Amino acid sequence: QLQLVESGGGTVQPGGSLRLSCSASGDTVDRYAIGWFRQAPGKEREGISCVVMRDGSMHYADSVKARFTISRDNNKNTVHLQMTDVKSDDTAVYYCAANPYRLCVLRDRQIFDFWGQGIQVTVSS
Numbered sequence: 001q002l003q004l005v006e007s008g009g010g011t012v013q014p015g016g017s018l019r020l021s022c023s024a025s026g027d028t029v030d031r032y033a034i035g036w037f038r039q040a041p042g043k044e045r046e047g048i049s050c051v052v053m054r055d056g057s058m059h060y061a062d063s064v065k066a067r068f069t070i071s072r073d074n075n076k077n078t079v080h081l082q083m084t085d086v087k088s089d090d091t092a093v094y095y096c097a098a099n100p101y102r103l104c105v106l107r108d109r110q111i112f113d114f115w116g117q118g119i120q121v122t123v124s125s
Helices: none
Strands: 003-007 010-012 018-025 033-039 046-052 058-060 068-073 078-083 092-099 119-123
Touching: 003 092, 018 033, 018 092, 018 119, 033 078, 046 068, 058 068
Parallel strands: 010 119
Antiparallel strands: 003 018, 018 078, 033 046, 033 092, 046 058, 068 078, 092 119
16 A cells, blocks of 8 residues: 655745655555645645656646646655745645556546645745
8 A cells, every 4th residue: 555755844935945755655656646736725625746657747737837846756756846936825735645547637636546644835924
């Protein structure tokens, strides 16, 4: 059973940067697509980025494109989300999630079978 643990959250000033990490264990990550989702208070959970671990293809939601970068390290079973030029709207609980279909369909969180516990990111001056 794949297990996911997020790290790197915290408070950052507007315009600043933060890097989140998702560490996977319990299975071979090459079998999965791993994505990042976020949920702000009172809002739906939103898929923002995803990477297919086998071939490295990356996907982004329009809300974060050109500001966030996803990367993978298959040797370390880790996926990173580099956040730059953060805005107050980026404040949310961030989750990493995985699906064994190698599909990065950010609008369909139902295909993601495995989820981390989530980590808070707060953008505040």
